[in-house]
Amino acid sequence: MTIREVCEKYDITPDTLRYYERVGVIPEVTRTAGGIRNYTEEDIKWVENAICMRSAGVPVEMIIEYVRLFRMGDDTFEDRCNLLKRAKAEVEAARKKYDDELKRLNYKIAKYEEAIQTGVLNWNDEEMKEE
16 A cells, blocks of 8 residues: 555554654555555554554554564563553543543533523532532
């Protein structure tokens, strides 16, 4: 696949793909004899991995480390597993933060909807804490 086809398929920019390759988020992409990127199925798997991990909020540095460990071979299974566990913990912490903020937004929306009906806006901080 060309860089253009990959970008269209995954809705990312060529600059993003080039950046991922340059910093090591994806290994060096296969190239034609003329030096043009020609994404193989293996390259695409790395692109999908990068997009998935970035979408989950995994820091670029952590993905780079994962790729580095992967390229070192099977002796790094434990290190890769530990890295993914750390990434998971970070994603779960971010998720908790978003869940807390979502609760707060839902509470405010409910209070405003109530105010629309009654004409009175009544904040109850204790009620928010229980949510």
